[in-house]
Amino acid sequence: MTFAQYLRIETSLGGYSCTDKQFIQACLDYILPQAKHHRLYRTARHLFIRDGLAYLNRSRADAFGAIHKSESDLPPCEGELLHAWHLNEVSKL
Numbered sequence: 001m002t003f004a005q006y007l008r009i010e011t012s013l014g015g016y017s018c019t020d021k022q023f024i025q026a027c028l029d030y031i032l033p034q035a036k037h038h039r040l041y042r043t044a045r046h047l048f049i050r051d052g053l054a055y056l057n058r059s060r061a062d063a064f065g066a067i068h069k070s071e072s073d074l075p076p077c078e079g080e081l082l083h084a085w086h087l088n089e090v091s092k093l
Contacts, residue, residue, distance in 0.1 A: 001048050001051035001052045001055070003055065005030070005052075006051075006052050006055040006056070008030075009023065009026045009027060009030055009052060010023075010055075010056065010059070012026060013026055016056060016059040016060050016063060018056075020053060020056070023052060023053065023056055024049055024053075027048060027049045027052050028045075028049075031045065031048065
């Protein structure tokens with residue numbers, strides 16, 4: 001699967017928030033009718049779907065990873081600073 005094919009399927013489903021089942025069904029709708037269920041195309045069909053799922057999982061990881069990274073990069077709040085200062089003073093005793 002090329003990235004352009006992946007983007008066409010993903011945007012038809014509304015983005016990376018679609019489920020795997022919806023994505024697989026959209027992949028089957030995208031391929032040629034004779035290749036949907038015939039045994040001769042099984043390996044190529046499964047490879048096409050796996051490539052698409054790999055792109056989908058990568059885009060999900062990039063999107064949700066950015067959310068989690070931004071939360072950890074925030075400076076500590078005032079309560080956390082006071083608590084850290086208190087623990088530091090107690091450890092000096």
